[in-house]
Amino acid sequence: MLYVANLPIVDQELNAKVRPAHLDYINDLFLKGQVVMAGPFTDKLGGMVIYKAESFEEAKRLAEADPVIVEKARTLELREWNALELPLK
Template identity: 55%
Template sequence: MKYLAMLTIVDPEKNQESRPAHLKYASDLYLQGKVFAAGPFPDGKGGLVIYDCESDEEATRLANADPAVTSGARTVEVRAWRTLDLPVEL
């Protein structure tokens, strides 16, 4: 199942410091098949990581272990997300 992790920047200075580790963390999880997609919001206030996990617990654990979160640079909210099979025929 897919899980959306909304990462909101709460400390811009810590965010700059943790950014390289945050990007490496997301890249490593992508190579392991645990991250489906990731990227920043254009307004510069944070970003989104879409995890591909077996459970709520796994997604929450991975999101909370992100260096941007553990450093206190960002807060995170994790929500399960179900994709639609598009196109939808009505």
């Protein structure tokens, strides 16, 4: 299943400090096949990560271990996502 993490920034200064560790963490998970896609919103107020996991609990564990969440630079909203298979027939 896919899980979407919305990660609004709550502390810009702390976020800038923790961002390199966040990017390393997301990249490592991508290389392991546990992150499908990730990136910032253009308004610079946060970003999104799409996790691939066997359960909500696994996705939550991955998302909560992200350095920006651990350090409280961002908040986390995690939701299961049922992506459409396009094109529709």
